[in-house]
Amino acid sequence: MKIFTAAQIREADAFTIAHEPVSSTDLMARAAGKCADWLLDRFAPVHPFFIFCGKGNNGGDGLVIAHRLLEEGYQVTACLLEYGNKASEDYIYYYRRLQQQYAGRIREIADVTGFPELPASAVIVDAIFGTGLNKPIEGWLAGIIHKINDQHGRHTIVAIDMPSGLMADASCRNTPVIQAHYTLSFEFHKLAFLLPENAALVGEVQILPIGLSPDYITHTPVRYHLADKEMMHTIYMPRPAFAHKGTFGHALLVAGSYGKMGAAVLSAKACLRAGVGLLTCHIPRCGYDIMQISEPAAMSVADEVHEHSAHFHEQADARYKTIGIGPGLGTATATARSFEKLLTCYKRPMVIDADALNILSVYPSLLYQVPAGSILTPHPKEFERLFGPSANDFERMELLSKQAVRLQLYILLKGRYTAIACPDGAVYFNATGNPGMATGGSGDVLTGILTGLLAQDYAPKAAVLLGAWLHGYAGDLAAAKLSQEAMTAGDIISHLGAAFLECFY
Numbered sequence: 001m002k003i004f005t006a007a008q009i010r011e012a013d014a015f016t017i018a019h020e021p022v023s024s025t026d027l028m029a030r031a032a033g034k035c036a037d038w039l040l041d042r043f044a045p046v047h048p049f050f051i052f053c054g055k056g057n058n059g060g061d062g063l064v065i066a067h068r069l070l071e072e073g074y075q076v077t078a079c080l081l082e083y084g085n086k087a088s089e090d091y092i093y094y095y096r097r098l099q100q101q102y103a104g105r106i107r108e109i110a111d112v113t114g115f116p117e118l119p120a121s122a123v124i125v126d127a128i129f130g131t132g133l134n135k136p137i138e139g140w141l142a143g144i145i146h147k148i149n150d151q152h153g154r155h156t157i158v159a160i161d162m163p164s165g166l167m168a169d170a171s172c173r174n175t176p177v178i179q180a181h182y183t184l185s186f187e188f189h190k191l192a193f194l195l196p197e198n199a200a201l202v203g204e205v206q207i208l209p210i211g212l213s214p215d216y217i218t219h220t221p222v223r224y225h226l227a228d229k230e231m232m233h234t235i236y237m238p239r240p241a242f243a244h245k246g247t248f249g250h251a252l253l254v255a256g257s258y259g260k261m262g263a264a265v266l267s268a269k270a271c272l273r274a275g276v277g278l279l280t281c282h283i284p285r286c287g288y289d290i291m292q293i294s295e296p297a298a299m300s301v302a303d304e305v306h307e308h309s310a311h312f313h314e315q316a317d318a319r320y321k322t323i324g325i326g327p328g329l330g331t332a333t334a335t336a337r338s339f340e341k342l343l344t345c346y347k348r349p350m351v352i353d354a355d356a357l358n359i360l361s362v363y364p365s366l367l368y369q370v371p372a373g374s375i376l377t378p379h380p381k382e383f384e385r386l387f388g389p390s391a392n393d394f395e396r397m398e399l400l401s402k403q404a405v406r407l408q409l410y411i412l413l414k415g416r417y418t419a420i421a422c423p424d425g426a427v428y429f430n431a432t433g434n435p436g437m438a439t440g441g442s443g444d445v446l447t448g449i450l451t452g453l454l455a456q457d458y459a460p461k462a463a464v465l466l467g468a469w470l471h472g473y474a475g476d477l478a479a480a481k482l483s484q485e486a487m488t489a490g491d492i493i494s495h496l497g498a499a500f501l502e503c504f505y
């Protein structure tokens with residue numbers, strides 16, 4: 001799914017009205033009608049509704065919703081905020097209709113003292129501002145936002161299209177924004193919904209299709225995308241019947257150090273469960289027995305050094321289709337030197353994670369030696385160590401995309417919505433996964449999966465998109481079976497098989 005900017009959403013709206021048999025008033029009726037359907041489905045008539053409307057088209061949506069709920073016999077108060085601006089044409093149209101039929105249900109509010117007393121079990125609908133917000137909310141309108149947010153613990157707050165005060169494409173940190181329990185967003189996700197800084201504002205997002213022009217949607221280029229199941233179906237390659245283990249590549253995993261062999265074992269197991277043909281693990285001498293006993297399907301090469309690896313560059317030759325490096329590796333000087341040498345001799349796309357990223361942040365010039373098309377998998381702290389801080393999440397996304405272009409790498413920034421930046425600047429968000437995966441070792445599992453997919457000849461973009469999807473999907477299956485609390489990284493691996501089966505068989 002494409003993620004459009006606020007300006008593009010306005011264009012999509014105008015394009016639809018110009019090219020499809022639908023007027024602007026009818027498009028509003030359709031969009032708001034979808035919200036009303038959702039509300040009617042969700043809330044019984046015992047809930048009194050307070051619908052706060054601005055004077056633009058978001059407010060117009062609110063007026064349509066108010067009318068529909070009244071027609072269905074619900075108790076509704078339409079709270080119209082009078083802040084001086086000129087109302088939009090569609091707002092005026094639906095205002096007149098409501099005024100004619102339900103004048104008694106309209107309450108005009110011109111300052112914060114007009115905020116109504118809310119009875120028990122009220123539902124607040126926020127139709128104050130949507131994608132047209134062009135500056136932070138100030139003055140008494142900000143007071144209304146605070147009053148609504150004060151009700152967050154007592155009443156359900158449903159935002160129409162966007163929580164008022166939030167901008168689709170820019171940070172609204174420290175400005176007044178509605179804290180919604182639900183956001184009913186038209187047709188698309190907005191970038192703002194996917195960033196951690198807005199997590200407490202958007203609540204649960206419901207995407208309501210409103211029939212915007214498919215022509216516009218198909219032909220308009222965007223930077224941000226949300227990965228979905230359909231995309232995975234175009235990526236996934238079934239295994240040919242006459243395949244043998246050589247078909248699926250030989251991967252080298254460079255991982256582990258004294259006290260952190262678990263990371264190497266988790267990565268190795270995940271790589272095998274992702275379908276690699278052959279796996280060799282380069283591990284420090286202290287980890288040899290551990291790996292051989294934990295994962296008999298993997299081959300092991302022990303380093304000359306006992307506690308960490310320092311000679312893996314000697315291994316890194318054309319036998320290996322790809323290399324996954326970093327989990328539990330440590331950052332000993334000898335390890336860093338070996339990594340530097342590996343980068344001068346190995347030129348295929350590889351997966352770089354954890355301590356290998358930390359080494360790159362200490363020796364940033366090495367970043368230019370990383371083979372083009374490689375996949376870097378930092379969590380936010382590792383990302384900051386590599387590329388510096390950002391003032392907010394929107395700037396971090398800009399930086400992510402810019403660095404992927406500059407270095408010609410795939411950079412996967414981990415989180416609730418993992419963001420994957422590509423060498424052409426496009427960014428894909430992954431929506432699978434859950435907070436049960438916020439547990440040590442989950443990232444090591446991801447590295448193993450990505451390494452396994454690259455070895456099988458998935459192109460790097462395909463590997464990183466499919467790998468992130470499967471990792472989160474397996475995590476969701478594990479959580480469904482075991483709970484988010486009790487699941488561990490190993491459970492992500494043990495549910496990878498079910499994830500493949502559910503997604504592709």
Ligand SMILES: NC(=O)C1=CN([C@@H]2O[C@H](COP(=O)(O)OP(=O)(O)OC[C@H]3O[C@@H](n4cnc5c(N)ncnc54)[C@H](OP(=O)(O)O)[C@@H]3O)[C@@H](O)[C@H]2O)[C@@H](O)CC1
Pocket residue numbers: 009010012013027028029031032054055056057058059060061083085086088128129130131132133134135136137138141160161162186187210212
């Ligand atoms: N596109 C679609 O798919 C469809 C969209 N639809 C709906 O339309 C919504 C977009 O409507 P919109 O463009 O009229 O903008 P909206 O958010 O109502 O606000 C604009 C008004 O607010 C004002 N204003 C702005 N900032 C302000 C501030 N800080 N403080 C005070 N005032 C401020 C601004 O005034 P201005 O600054 O321009 O003078 C203007 O008067 C969209 O979110 C969706 O709900 C559906 O009905 C149909 C399908």
Ligand SMILES: Nc1ncnc2c1ncn2[C@@H]1O[C@H](COP(=O)(O)OP(=O)(O)O)[C@@H](O)[C@H]1O
Pocket residue numbers: 379414415416417418432433434435436437438439440441442443444445446471472
């Ligand atoms: N709340 C969450 N929702 C979805 N995925 C999550 C969440 N928390 C963590 N994850 C995923 O779990 C993994 C954690 O990786 P990382 O922080 O590197 O862990 P570790 O270093 O312990 O292996 C990432 O892929 C991340 O996207």
Ligand SMILES: [K+]
Pocket residue numbers: 058126127128129130159160161162163164
């Ligand atoms: K709103």
